Amino acid sequence: MPHDALAGTGVTIRTAxxxxxxxxxxxxxxxxxxxxxxxxxxLRAAAEHDLAVTPVGGGTKLDWGPPPERCDLLIDLCCMNEILEHAAGDLVVRVQAGTTFESLNQRLSAENQELALDIPIPGTTVGGLLATALSGP
Incomplete structure (x- = not known):
């Protein structure tokens, strides 16, 4: 059963x-x-067991585009929402893919900074923005 193979990864897995x-x-x-x-x-375990994978962050754009042919494993990046580094003086910030723009801008605003993007969908994550090119080119 593929779930057993996924359990060997040490990652929390639940039935959808x-x-x-x-x-x-x-x-x-x-x-x-x-x-x-x-x-x-x-991803290694999914490849070994021919599982179709779909990533999800805030889930705000899961209905964009055609549906997947199949989805065995949903990789939910909600737990990967940390701001790893913010060097305000260098204007550098490193975040995980599940970080929402609301939380990122809240952190940046503490240093009188902002990410100058118009994000029209509340709850959009950095990963989702990059995956969909929501903010333009």
């Missing part, structure tokens, strides 16, 4: 429920990685 549907397609499992190493382990 109706709230996890991606454009009308029900995944079998949901993984909640907390690091890039865990995401890599999940």
């Amino acid at each position: 429920d109706p709230s996890d549907v991606v454009a009308g397609v029900q995944p079998k499992w949901v993984a909640l990685p907390e690091s890039t190493e865990e995401v890599a382990a999940l």
Whole structure:
């Protein structure tokens, strides 16, 4: 059973429920990685067991585009929401993919900075923005 192979990754895995549907397609499992190493382990296990993978962050754009042909494993990046580095004087910030723009801008505003992007969908994550090119080129 593929779930056993996923359990070997050390990542929290749960059975998907109706709230996890991606454009009308029900995944079998949901993984909640907390690091890039865990995401890599999940992707290796999924490749070894021919599992179709769909990443999700804030879930704000899961109905964009055509539905996936199948979705065995939903990789939910909600736990990867940390601001890893903010060097305000150098205007550098490093964040994980599941970080929302609201939380990022809140942190930046403490240093009188902002990310000058118009994000029209509340709850958009950095990963989602990059995946969809929501802010333009």
